[in-house]
Amino acid sequence: MEEIETDQDVQTPLQFEIEQPEEYAQYLLHAKAEVLAILRSLNQRRALISAYFDEGRTFLLTSLLAIDGDNLILELGRDDEVNRQVLAADHIVLTATVDKVKVQFTLPRLVATRYGGRPAFGAVLPDKVLRLQRREYFRLSTPVARPVKFSSSIKRPDRSVMTIEASLLDISGGGVGLMATPALAALLPRGCVLADCKMALPDEGLLVANLCVRNKYEVTTRTGSRYVRIGCEFIALPGARMSMVQRYITRVERERKARLSGMA
Structure with a gap:
């Protein structure tokens, strides 16, 4: 078998389902009550969330700390430099799994805030959430x-x-x-x-x-x-x-x- 080169410095942009509405429209939730229900589930379970930016080339791990009205509070990542980079990004895709169901949503921008006396990320409530569950067979x-x-x-x-x-x-x-x-x-x-x-x-x-x-x-x-x-x-x-x-x-x-x- 020929080995495949794995140069981590060369990464192609990732494709996210939520950014392909023509194909995944049936899995998008737009009603505010439905969006909040999914986000509350992420918050209650302290689900691990991957936040991607720079066309998916860079990411950090976070979790949803709180939902405050129409705003979200997210945990900081472990790397200070990556935290600074994500604050400068104008588009973030967040993806997680709840009960083996993929959840995705996008945020236009994160801002620096505080939660419980500690630094955190703040963001506005997303206008839609993708909940991808389509199984015809037991997996x-x-x-x-x-x-x-x-x-x-x-x-x-x-x-x-x-x-x-x-x-x-x-x-x-x-x-x-x-x-x-x-x-x-x-x-x-x-x-x-x-x-x-x-x-x-x-x-x-x-x-x-x-x-x-x-x-x-x-x-x-x-x-x-x-x-x-x-x-x-x-x-x-x-x-x-x-x-x-x-x-x-x-x-x-x-x-x-x-x-x-x-x-x-």
Whole structure:
């Protein structure tokens, strides 16, 4: 396998669903009561929020400290220089996850304020929030102890072929989620078709399928690590292979529930 260059100094702008209203309009909430309900959920759960600026090239981790009328109070990031940069930005995209549902909203500008006697960010209430939940199939997070490896081949701009490898984050009857580096994600634009992808499902066998890249978004862990989740949809998956996927999902979920109940 050829290694993919990962120059962190060269980053392409990220694409956020909330900035693509023509495709994600059905997931946008505009009513103030709905917007407040989502924001209160972020506040009550102290959800970790990634705040992106500079076209997604720079981010900081924050949380929603309070909702004061039509204003928000956000926690400062850990890096003073990044805090200064975000205050100068004229456009910020904030993304978080609540109950496995992606939440996104944009703010025109942050201002310096104080909360509880400590420095904080202030902002006006967003006029809309994206709540992305669209699951036709049960999605199984693949076990960390027994990862599912993915491999496929893609063509470079010069038409030469390179092999790519990744790990599956999750799998369902509709497709898979890949864990990719930003460099690999840049090679897989939305709408890209990956033929004859190979996925070794433990205790089931080798699953070979065609996939289409449907979405991708950057994920930040609590330690600050960053990766890109690439959502791929199965293309005309034959019945026998779909049965393999369902058997794998059913067995792993059954084993997981058994462990939780102390029966394993």
